[in-house]
Amino acid sequence: MSQPSRKISFRCRVMALGGFVALVLLAGCTTESKHQWLTVFFDGVPPLGATNAVAASTTVKPSPTNVVSQAQPPPPPPLPKSVIHPPYANRDCTACHESKFSQKMLGKPGEVCFNCHKELKQSLAASKLTHPPVGEGDCKSCHNPHQSLNKKLLVTKGNPLCLTCHDNPLAAGKFKHQAVEAGDCTDCHAAHAANFKGLLKKSAKETCAECHADLTAKKKVVHQPVADGECLECHKPHAGKIKGLLKKTVKETCAGCHDDIPAKSAKVIHQPVGDGDCLACHNPHATDKKALVKKSAPALCWDCHDNFLAPAKFKHDVVEDCFGCHKPHSSAAGKLLKKDLLKVCAECHDDKDLKAVKGHAGAEGKSCVVCHDPHIGKDKFLLKPSALDQQAGKEPAVAK
Ligand code: HEC
Ligand code: HEC
Ligand code: HEC
Ligand code: HEC
Ligand code: HEC
Ligand code: HEC
Ligand code: HEC
Ligand code: HEC
Ligand code: HEC
Ligand code: HEC
Ligand code: HEC
Ligand code: HEC
Numbered sequence: 001m002s003q004p005s006r007k008i009s010f011r012c013r014v015m016a017l018g019g020f021v022a023l024v025l026l027a028g029c030t031t032e033s034k035h036q037w038l039t040v041f042f043d044g045v046p047p048l049g050a051t052n053a054v055a056a057s058t059t060v061k062p063s064p065t066n067v068v069s070q071a072q073p074p075p076p077p078p079l080p081k082s083v084i085h086p087p088y089a090n091r092d093c094t095a096c097h098e099s100k101f102s103q104k105m106l107g108k109p110g111e112v113c114f115n116c117h118k119e120l121k122q123s124l125a126a127s128k129l130t131h132p133p134v135g136e137g138d139c140k141s142c143h144n145p146h147q148s149l150n151k152k153l154l155v156t157k158g159n160p161l162c163l164t165c166h167d168n169p170l171a172a173g174k175f176k177h178q179a180v181e182a183g184d185c186t187d188c189h190a191a192h193a194a195n196f197k198g199l200l201k202k203s204a205k206e207t208c209a210e211c212h213a214d215l216t217a218k219k220k221v222v223h224q225p226v227a228d229g230e231c232l233e234c235h236k237p238h239a240g241k242i243k244g245l246l247k248k249t250v251k252e253t254c255a256g257c258h259d260d261i262p263a264k265s266a267k268v269i270h271q272p273v274g275d276g277d278c279l280a281c282h283n284p285h286a287t288d289k290k291a292l293v294k295k296s297a298p299a300l301c302w303d304c305h306d307n308f309l310a311p312a313k314f315k316h317d318v319v320e321d322c323f324g325c326h327k328p329h330s331s332a333a334g335k336l337l338k339k340d341l342l343k344v345c346a347e348c349h350d351d352k353d354l355k356a357v358k359g360h361a362g363a364e365g366k367s368c369v370v371c372h373d374p375h376i377g378k379d380k381f382l383l384k385p386s387a388l389d390q391q392a393g394k395e396p397a398v399a400k
């Protein structure tokens with residue numbers, strides 16, 4: 001074969017006339033397309049963005065055994081390095097084209113590439129899902145078959161490559177996932193093929209756990225769908241219109257699986273439960289407390305109710321166990337009581353014993369809370385002020 005310098009001068013002569021016209025035309029072209037044409041017809045055209053020094057040393061000798069990487073010196077760090085596809089660098093045009101002078105491909109798109117990239121063909125066959133452009137052999141929508149300034153011969157770097165065909169998933173709402181905003185689509189997705197729904201490289205569970213394992217780490221109680229890695233039951237992966245990347249409002253999210261809370265037959269619904277503010281009391285993922293509560297009662301209750309225990313002189317023995325008498329969400333009885341007011345005290349206080357109490361003369365049939373406060377009191381019998389007055393012999397305060 002002729003020396004590169006001679007070839008250039010030969011071609012220059014042939015194209016002296018046409019060359020002038022071409023140069024005028026090329027002057028209007030983008031740098032990249034100019035470069036592409038130059039490299040087609042001339043050897044030794046420096047890669048885009050390279051200095052002359054690099055150009056000289058990346059000139060590939062026309063030997064079929066030459067591997068371009070051997071000819072490359074240590075790359076100058078500040079400049080992007082052009083990646084040249086080895087068969088192209090080796091001038092092995094007929095590995096892909098019918099001849100050196102024809103752009104016609106040797107076979108169907110994709111198949112040509114699989115002649116050499118056999119492991120890729122195998123991995124596609126072994127995968128459950130193939131990205132449609134890959135399955136269709138449309139390699140060139142992502143790769144430049146000759147050379148590129150981007151690694152892996154990609155036509156565009158990073159997320160813009162994916163966005164040439166896909167709508168930007170971050171446009172789905174004002175709440176955006178930082179992992180998508182700051183990361184690469186290929187952190188989570190495979191470009192060619194995968195075994196997991198949505199072309200994920202790993203299962204959804206493993207994908208999310210990679211960065212969010214701390215949500216459940218060392219916690220004693222884990223919400224079942226979270227333990228099962230069903231993050232996408234509640235969350236959107238990229239962006240959404242609802243805070244916390246939720247697919248639906250908190251109320252609708254929880255009701256999706258817990259439609260019995262509040263109970264349909266309930267007479268009384270605890271206000272935050274009715275409002276769907278489940279997160280006022282629960283952590284959606286995991287806690288160290290029973291039933292995923294953020295805090296145990298009664299501390300939990302003091303987030304919204306005045307702490308009536310702190311200033312109390314006398315307390316009902318069992319008052320700290322609020323759920324001994326109340327239900328957290330809803331009830332068929334008033335005041336969120338587990339049972340009717342008349343029955344709730346009888347759970348622990350035997351009727352027979354009460355009859356023997358002096359102060360209970362005439363108390364029968366009356367609600368206990370007419371005379372007693374269920375929580376606290378000024379005396380050890382938890383008598384309400386009116387009952388205390390009656391005790392002291394004043395007017396018959398209690399009427400019901
Ligand atoms: C690895 C396979 C491969 C090799 C090797 C290869 N080409 Fe190509 N070439 C392609 C593909 C794929 C296209 C795009 C075809 C299409 O658009 O349908 C292409 C397109 C072209 C085009 C059209 C313009 C362009 O750049 O899109 C020219 C000209 C060309 N090749 C010349 C060459 C020459 C000359 C060589 C040898 C120095 C060569 N090719 C080596 C795969 C290859
Ligand atoms: C004649 C054999 C041959 C053919 C045909 C071929 N390749 Fe390659 N390709 C190679 C070799 C050799 C390498 C470098 C070693 C490696 O990474 O496997 C390579 C590397 C690549 C790389 C990775 C580049 C990098 O920087 O790591 C891509 C992407 C690629 N080829 C795409 C294609 C596409 C697309 C086609 C079809 C248009 C194709 N190849 C056809 C031989 C070939
Ligand atoms: C949707 C875009 C897209 C399409 C279509 C596509 N690729 Fe790729 N390819 C990529 C990306 C992105 C990478 C880099 C992957 C990475 O860095 O993890 C890559 C990497 C490669 C590599 C390097 C292998 C490696 O593991 O580093 C080869 C070879 C390759 N592609 C060949 C092909 C062939 C052949 C086709 C057509 C059958 C094709 N690609 C179609 C996006 C694509
Ligand atoms: C050449 C066009 C093209 C490019 C470039 C492209 N895709 Fe696709 N992609 C498609 C088509 C077509 C589909 C199938 C239709 C759909 O789901 O939108 C698809 C589907 C997908 C799916 C959904 C698969 C499923 O099972 O629901 C994901 C995820 C995906 N692409 C990710 C990517 C990523 C990541 C990139 C960048 C590395 C990328 N795509 C680049 C064309 C493209
Ligand atoms: C943090 C991981 C992650 C990142 C980063 C990411 N995705 Fe996804 N993507 C997912 C998950 C998870 C799904 C849902 C998979 C499923 O349905 O099971 C998904 C689904 C998709 C789908 C299928 C259709 C849909 O919207 O549900 C497309 C297309 C897609 N992603 C494109 C992209 C593109 C483009 C980028 C980069 C801009 C990107 N993704 C970045 C995790 C991610
Ligand atoms: C590459 C790391 C990474 C991966 C993988 C990842 N995330 Fe994230 N995610 C982040 C970062 C960083 C933040 C922002 C800081 C924070 O809130 O923890 C975030 C925030 C979130 C938020 C809160 C958003 C908000 O606005 O409050 C949710 C919900 C979320 N991720 C869900 C997921 C789900 C579901 C998956 C799996 C599909 C996942 N993440 C995978 C890194 C990641
Ligand atoms: C049962 C529904 C549900 C499931 C399943 C779920 N989440 Fe959440 N997640 C929520 C709710 C509700 C919020 C709070 C949203 C808000 O701030 O209003 C949240 C908030 C988050 C946040 C923001 C930071 C924080 O700690 O509150 C991250 C990160 C997060 N989830 C990641 C995940 C990951 C990862 C998974 C899977 C392991 C997952 N979620 C499973 C409902 C769920
Ligand atoms: C995808 C279905 C699903 C969604 C959505 C869901 N849960 Fe659950 N939840 C379950 C399952 C399954 C259990 C375990 C079985 C049971 O106790 O019903 C459970 C149990 C619970 C428990 C009891 C945990 C324990 O250890 O006793 C609480 C509390 C809870 N969920 C709260 C919520 C809240 C709050 C929301 C909304 C942020 C929510 N759940 C959304 C499925 C779901
Ligand atoms: C005022 C605080 C509070 C609110 C608001 C609240 N919960 Fe609870 N929830 C609790 C407490 C406390 C328990 C545990 C009761 C116990 O220990 O007996 C509980 C238990 C549960 C349980 C497991 C036991 C059961 O009763 O089935 C589920 C499921 C549950 N809550 C779901 C929800 C959902 C869904 C919402 C929103 C609609 C919600 N909670 C709102 C305090 C609350
Ligand atoms: C997120 C705020 C919030 C938390 C936490 C909360 N409550 Fe409430 N609760 C309310 C509101 C609001 C009302 C209705 C207005 C009122 O009566 O003060 C209410 C009313 C009640 C009622 C009266 C219901 C009726 O029908 O009159 C009881 C009983 C009650 N709460 C018990 C509890 C107990 C027990 C706890 C702790 C496990 C608790 N609450 C935690 C907000 C809360
Ligand atoms: C021994 C049973 C019992 C226990 C334990 C109990 N309560 Fe009550 N609670 C009642 C009864 C009975 C009423 C209704 C009183 C009435 O109607 O006068 C009530 C009423 C309430 C009310 C509504 C007050 C109003 O005026 O509407 C709140 C709030 C309340 N309890 C909170 C709590 C909290 C918080 C705890 C735990 C620290 C708790 N209760 C423990 C029996 C109990
Ligand atoms: C969960 C069990 C339980 C329930 C329900 C219960 N109590 Fe009690 N009560 C106790 C215990 C234990 C004591 C203290 C030991 C004793 O009986 O002497 C006590 C003591 C009392 C005392 C006397 C205080 C003392 O020191 O002798 C009164 C008054 C009282 N309870 C009223 C009520 C009323 C009114 C109700 C219904 C609103 C009620 N109790 C519901 C368990 C309960």
Ligand code: HEC
Nearest residue numbers: 345349357358359360362363366367368370371381387398
């Ligand atoms: C008419 C007012 C009144 C009604 C109604 C009433 N009590 Fe009492 N109760 C008292 C008085 C007054 C005492 C103090 C007894 C004494 O004088 O020794 C008392 C004392 C008690 C004691 C303490 C007994 C002891 O000796 O330690 C208990 C327990 C008690 N009541 C429970 C109840 C229960 C449960 C109910 C409802 C079934 C109820 N009371 C209804 C007025 C009433």
